[in-house]
Amino acid sequence: MAAAAEVSNRSVILKRHVTGFPTEDDMELVTATVRLAVPPGSAAVMVKNLYLSCDPYMRSRMTNHKEPSYVPDYVPGEVIPTFSVSKVVESGHPDYKAGDLVWGMTACEEYTLITSPESIFKINHPKLPLSCYLGVLASGAVGQLVGQLAKITGCYVVGSAGSDEKVNLLKTKFGFDDAFNYKKEQDLNAALKRCFPEGIDIYFDNVGGAMLDAALLNMRLHGRVAMCGLISQYNLELHEGVRNLACVVTKRVRIEGFIVMEYFGTYRKFEEEMVSHLKEGNITYVEDVAEGIENMPAALVGLFYGRNIGKQLVAVA
């Protein structure tokens, strides 16, 4: 067996735990070397990362939680884990061989040795843009997809976004029935009343805070709130208080939280459905691709200022 090549491996590490908004200086690009091989006899897989995913939930992992959080905190000095689209360069696992395209949990680096191959999935539709496997076919951007899937099921869909450009995208490219710029609305309650004069049946919550509070005021009887995330709160040391929970009783509202990890078991079904939608043109998507791993810190920080338009990715190679 020929000696494995040793190559340069740039990675982004977390320098320190974060309070408040993260900055680029909380992360650092470092360069090491890696042998493109898996330990003899192991079922590990060595991959070259092609795209890295930047997702709002990553902010939570930058915090030093006093009690264990729902996902482990990132460790200062270590490479930041994230989802990626990757190519197998060496495999000790019978399901994977060199050249296979995969997506799953790796890290912000050029090459990752995956020792838990249950955290990666084969890419079954390599003719689609590979970046789909970090966006429309996997982890988001959630809002644009939820709205389009809701339209497909016959809902009247209104979106909220943070710039006129994004509002315009929702109404034109994504076919939402209406949308508003929450940064320009004096009164979110009034905005929702204008868009939903008869109230809201389903509120898909990605933001929490003031928007959730206004939504609760405008829910219909037996309305449902799917809680996916609270990006408006992630950088606050003390989360804002939600004052309108009495509406949960008076309107018999159901609020339920969920996390994608619990639904990996149905991923293949979702993948096939979504691929059909993409091929038939029922679903479209927008992504925002930063070029080069050195731009990963800025791309991640930008999420919390709404700088991205569509799913934020980093093209590594």
Add this chain to the structure above:
Amino acid sequence: MAAAAEVSNRSVILKRHVTGFPTEDDMELVTATVRLAVPPGSAAVMVKNLYLSCDPYMRSRMTNHKEPSYVPDYVPGEVIPTFSVSKVVESGHPDYKAGDLVWGMTACEEYTLITSPESIFKINHPKLPLSCYLGVLASGAVGQLVGQLAKITGCYVVGSAGSDEKVNLLKTKFGFDDAFNYKKEQDLNAALKRCFPEGIDIYFDNVGGAMLDAALLNMRLHGRVAMCGLISQYNLELHEGVRNLACVVTKRVRIEGFIVMEYFGTYRKFEEEMVSHLKEGNITYVEDVAEGIENMPAALVGLFYGRNIGKQLVAVA
């Protein structure tokens, strides 16, 4: 047909809409006369009220809501509607005859002419104390019953109450596994951690506010919150903010509100089950009976200071 008797009818009216804590002075005892008869040809029922119910939700109806609430606001100058146990004195409705015992929505007065007999129910077990039909067999006190029903289904049950006397009742008379006095706890989060070191599966919320916030911190994965009421908030002009809703996502919690009115269709089934529990001694209950309609305002106000021990009733006659 003999001329119907005309009798004195004392009632409690709401003098004005309320902000903040209600006071006895917000209500007034007035005396009128009433003919003990139903309009000829009508399906109305004239009843004599024996017990009146004092319930926390009545506070909401004392407010002058800008937008329609889930139940109509009380009207200043009019008799305050409430649940009662009553005896039929005259009936134009084929299902009721003089002497029948009923419970349902009437008002704070000695005699009520019921023009919507669908809001009353026959009392099927008149050998039980009649007051049961405002308490354990109908509208509460909710907490003591929920805890006992949870025990019957095998739950580990911890109660929160506002005095050592009530805490003692929960642990002895009602058989809760544990209980604490929330007014004596410096830190509700710590109190819940002490009582539930492995977390809470089901939180039955009657209070909202700080207790709900602490409960959210202590929910287990996939825990459930049944929201029944928020008595800690009813007298506040601005409700307190609940800051721990991120736990709904991270722990995949479900929160759902409900109102008893929606379950009247299954009342007969509940009644038979609860009567069995009472007869077999599986369920016990405590009620707090004020004597005389003139004491109804004080009894109602007392609810919001936790003066009652058990279900608050007023014995009219």
